[in-house]
Amino acid sequence: MKKVCVIGLGYVGLSTACVLASKGFKVIGVDVNQKLVEGLSQANIDPLEPGLAILANSAIKSGNLIPKFSPQEADAFIICVPTPPTEENKADLSYVKTAVKSALPYLRRGNLVILESTVPPGTTKEIVKPILEKNGLKIGNGLCLAYCPERVLPGNILKELVGNDRIIGGIDVESAELAKEIYQSFVEGEIYLTDATTAEMAKLVENSFRDVNIAFANELSRICDKLDLNVWEVVGLANKHPRVNILKPGPGVGGHCVAVDPFFIVEKAPEEAKLIKTTRRVNDSMPDYIVEKVERAVKQAHIKTPIIACLGITYKAETGDLRGSPALNIVRRLREKGYTIRAYDPYVRDFAEFPLFSLEETVKSADCLVLLVDHKEFKGINLHALLKKMRGSLIIDTRGIWLCNEPTHHQSFEDKRHLSSLSSR
Numbered sequence: 001m002k003k004v005c006v007i008g009l010g011y012v013g014l015s016t017a018c019v020l021a022s023k024g025f026k027v028i029g030v031d032v033n034q035k036l037v038e039g040l041s042q043a044n045i046d047p048l049e050p051g052l053a054i055l056a057n058s059a060i061k062s063g064n065l066i067p068k069f070s071p072q073e074a075d076a077f078i079i080c081v082p083t084p085p086t087e088e089n090k091a092d093l094s095y096v097k098t099a100v101k102s103a104l105p106y107l108r109r110g111n112l113v114i115l116e117s118t119v120p121p122g123t124t125k126e127i128v129k130p131i132l133e134k135n136g137l138k139i140g141n142g143l144c145l146a147y148c149p150e151r152v153l154p155g156n157i158l159k160e161l162v163g164n165d166r167i168i169g170g171i172d173v174e175s176a177e178l179a180k181e182i183y184q185s186f187v188e189g190e191i192y193l194t195d196a197t198t199a200e201m202a203k204l205v206e207n208s209f210r211d212v213n214i215a216f217a218n219e220l221s222r223i224c225d226k227l228d229l230n231v232w233e234v235v236g237l238a239n240k241h242p243r244v245n246i247l248k249p250g251p252g253v254g255g256h257c258v259a260v261d262p263f264f265i266v267e268k269a270p271e272e273a274k275l276i277k278t279t280r281r282v283n284d285s286m287p288d289y290i291v292e293k294v295e296r297a298v299k300q301a302h303i304k305t306p307i308i309a310c311l312g313i314t315y316k317a318e319t320g321d322l323r324g325s326p327a328l329n330i331v332r333r334l335r336e337k338g339y340t341i342r343a344y345d346p347y348v349r350d351f352a353e354f355p356l357f358s359l360e361e362t363v364k365s366a367d368c369l370v371l372l373v374d375h376k377e378f379k380g381i382n383l384h385a386l387l388k389k390m391r392g393s394l395i396i397d398t399r400g401i402w403l404c405n406e407p408t409h410h411q412s413f414e415d416k417r418h419l420s421s422l423s424s425r
């Protein structure tokens with residue numbers, strides 16, 4: 001196979017198109033977003049993806065990556081479009097269906113179609129396959145179809161796209177083998193072949209496991225608050241066990257993956273997915289819990305008109321992405337309650353919803369400082385120097401970056417007590 005049509009140039013589609021082009025494939029990169037397709041030639045690409053702009057530039061310069069608004073005939077079609085949740089937290093498959101239909105006029109005997117978008121189990125077989133067979137071509141008789149989930153971590157995409165192991169789920173063995181030819185051109189990790197539905201489920205399970213683990217950590221943080229224990233120290237010590245790996249408590253789970261994918265399992269097995277449903281409830285209850293904690297702290301300190309400083313509004317560290325951000329959620333709720341909020345995030349530019357301040361302005365004469373995102377810029381901050389700039393001395397660290405989140409041999413017991421008295425989580 002020499003020519004590939006990648007439909008959907010989001011963070012997954014674009015990086016896949018660039019990597020394939022760099023491996024010598026002729027790649028037609030298709031997106032409906034005019035600015036993106038035209039902008040691609042100038043390659044105005046997310047600066048937070050190291051190396052992607054350079055790779056895109058060279059792919060376009062080499063003539064191996066051609067941005068277009070519609071597909072063309074090719075040997076393989078890779079579909080990487082969004083599958084956002086509906087109001088009822090079911091998968092909105094409209095983008096997938098539109099993308100599959102857009103390829104129909106260009107499909108030829110011997111072609112391969114690959115779906116990468118995260119979908120409920122059974123989608124490739126029950127939804128995509130019938131659409132593709134509308135033109136008379138039959139899967140298993142001249143047409144191949146596979147499901148190959150991505151697992152790249154935003155902010156580290158290119159490295160993970162190449163380095164991570166890959167699952168390839170064929171509608172039939174021939175489809176899986178043909179899809180493997182595409183991915184083995186750039187994947188340096190292991191490639192595992194399975195059927196399409198198993199591959200769809202494995203993808204959802206990866207993120208659901210992460211969601212359950214985080215929910216366990218978040219529940220522990222509530223319990224430790226009640227028992228006046230430092231959850232970061234408890235989790236840090238428990239993780240010293242060779243087979244325990246509890247993730248970090250936080251203000252909630254954001255982004256469009258871990259917070260969404262578990263619902264695609266619930267959609268297919270609502271009765272059985274009890275723990276997964278509860279997990280979503282626990283994680284989505286954290287923003288309210290943090291807002292209550294802030295309110296309780298300023299009330300107990302009898303601060304009449306508190307100024308609350310919030311550090312970070314993105315969904316996770318070192319990204320500018322605000323999608324489903326619990327931090328932004330918390331700032332919004334505090335503002336709705338009438339508090340004077342000053343928020344700062346080093347990764348957010350041209351934010352229009354409410355004014356963002358510099359770090360200095362955010363902290364100056366604040367009564368309460370709430371750390372909401374564990375950006376590396378905040379880890380190095382000198383807490384005591386910060387306190388001197390504030391009017392009050394309340395610090396709520398929802399990410400445990402200032403608390404002793406890793407038990408250390410040399411840190412004295414007094415230090416820990418002093419630190420944790422400073423910053424109630």
Ligand code: SAJ
Pocket residue numbers: 150151152153154206207210214247248249250251252253254255256257258259315316317
């Ligand atoms: N979070 C915590 N505590 C933790 C880890 C994360 O509260 O210990 C929160 C983060 O702050 C964030 C959310 O969870 O709000 C999701 O964070 P994440 O680090 O899981 O990042 P995502 O959603 O960008 O990436 C995940 C990754 N999946 C796994 O690690 C299993 C990535 O590999 C997937 O490709 C991606 O979802 C996806 O696209 O599905």
